[in-house]
Amino acid sequence: HLLGYRDFYKHRFIVTADVLDPRPDTETLIEAALAVPFTRVLDLGTGSGCILLSLLGDRPDATGVGTDLSDAALAVAGRNAAALDLQSRATFLQSDWFADVAGSFDLIVSNPPYIAADEMAGLQADVRDHEPRMALTDEADGLTCYRIIANGAHAALNTDGHLMVEIGPTQGAAVAEMFAANGFAKIQVTQDLDGRDRVVFGQKSGG
Template sequence: MIQTASMVLRNGTRLLSAAIGDGASRDARILMAHMMGVETDRLTVELSRMITPTQVSQFEHMIKRRAMSEPISHITGKRAFWKHDFKVSADVLDPRPETETLVELALTGAAPETILDLGTGSGCILLSLLGEFPDAQGVGTDLSDAALQVAHQNAVRLNLSNRVTFQTANWFDGVAGRFNLIVSNPPYITAKEMESLSTDVRDFEPHLALTPGGDGLAAYRSIASELAGFMAPDGRALFEIGYLQGKDVVDIFSAAGFGAVSLHKDLGGQDRVVAVSGPKNR
């Protein structure tokens, strides 16, 4: 039986609402728009279209996946960040709006010639910055080869592959040179916080990118111990943090001897980024 998109969307919304409650209508609309190949904000004018049984099956399969708490981005294969849609998968952390705070802060300084992204994941931070700084070259590192494959695919899609190099590394291991701008959104969720994460995060996103275990600060300690050797004399470094970690992360970089360490809030008023600049204290 041929049905309109509106009829199928209504049925899908009802099924999804029973599974996840709040947000079902929004999620069903996103999935319907993705299946139909239209922008979500144009879906309303497309709902009178007749869709085929094959399309109905595709939509129902996506609804079932979402009902099992699989993230929307994993189903559609993309997530919006800064000015672009980035390819994502279960191998990378989903880009989040609060991470754009780091990009905004990077744009307040002098244009860098070289950018290093530690734990690049999907490459969303590094590639967004390269898009804003057309004369810059970038290096992205990650422990996960699968994540680096996603980052490379995003670089190709954004026509930035000629200005970026990706390499497998544990933070600075194997990295050469000094950089004007160093950025990172490292794993920082504590072991205790992992227990209370929503199912779509805890069960579907890579734990390697979410938590180092313990107090969540291990990555900052490791990076702080080596950072000075990779910063250019005029260099800056920006690190995303958990909203309760501001003082602890500032203390870590201050104790490592850096002269200028500052804390910055996101649009929601939560501590979100620690900035490090200036030479180490002598």
């Protein structure tokens, strides 16, 4: 935040106090997403836009939508899209998860707030005190957002579409169970470079 930018995946992103600072762990989600076919992608809780824009940067034929509750975060995402010359393929809108999202997608990705409220005090001070709280915690058990995403994703995905989310390293089994309960197949939990569970993904089944 002092520098005003962060290098993430293949690009440099503007970051401010209004968005989560992109972390190398999240590149695990990018790599997993780029391993499946998509031309239309939805990024829920887009923040700086780093996930959506990284995906569009590697897929010249793809377009996408990034949502966030924060107007300030959406402004940062828009600046990043312009800086990377991706504004013609990326749309950003204010939405409470799926509430204002229209259309269907081949891929849904998200790095939602997953830190439990009772874990916030134990975070490093530079994270706890300088990053937007709403991007860090659901103010509950850390799993609230996954329940919403897993419940709503099936209706927003095209046939054979994929859902992928970043998780905290202890949440793999719980989030995988949510995917299964909501009709997803081929569910997998993948690890980051440190060997910690980092991404859960599944494929829409049932047509």
